[in-house]
Amino acid sequence: MDKNSNKTQNMQEMRHLFVVLSRQFGLLQKESSQCCGVTTIQSHILYEIKQGYHMTLNQLAQRLCLDNSTTSRHVHGLVEKEYVVRLPHPEDRRYVTLELSEKGKKLEEEITEMMTTSIMDMFKDLPEDKMTSMRTEIKDLTEIMRKSDICCYPPF
Template sequence: MSDIDNSKQLREVIRILERKLGVLGEFKTSCCGVTMAQCHALVEIGRAGDISLKELSEILNLDSSSMSRTVNNLVNNGLVRRDIEPLDRRYVTITLTESGNELFRSIEERMNSYFESVYLALPEDKRKQVLESLDILIGAIDKKNVVN
């Protein structure tokens, strides 16, 4: 099989993976009652403790206006708080509220449980290979994004 055929196969495999993981269900509330974008934002904020809007948009690879809308919805739902830095009013720190922390912990528990079952469903002798391959794939995608 040629590299072009293999690259098309890679695309198809990733499309199927995205569908299986629900990435394309942007308007679904399947992630603990919030959209997938909000779910990813909650996880990153929860893991960071506090984070700037700019840092969050970079991590999630979203433009600042999309990230701002996502955070606004989380603020309106009482899940995150926006704090303006007193010394630099342009710098906004985002943190989880108590409700946001509860939802973050719930998401983490559900996702850890789900991916543990997926991982254990892999053939034992292929588990490390799958993780290494995904790391290589992510690195290749990162390099491609830097070039463009």
């Protein structure tokens, strides 16, 4: 049973790596967002709206794993600041599709710029091929995690 205990140990190490990884990335997100004058969640919303095509509020809430109402309020804040516009769906007027305004697009790009710069900076001393292999493995890992049905909708 030595093999099994070894596996358990590996999984615990994996868990630890995830803890560190997501905490550090969380910090990066927080920093970049606040630097641009919005909260982390608000920048998440901008990101999701940008990615998604004609996203509705409920879809957004599912993506963020937040309640309907909470999401509605966050969106409200972004609409007030004129980063997001609510458009009634032409086919079904119950739906509200969310789009970025020009101002919102600009802000989102600013945040993205900050984050990618930080990430680039992290990897600046890494050789090209190491970088490539890392990206490959992380891509595969992400796919595995995305597919595992934990709850809510995985981010596309």
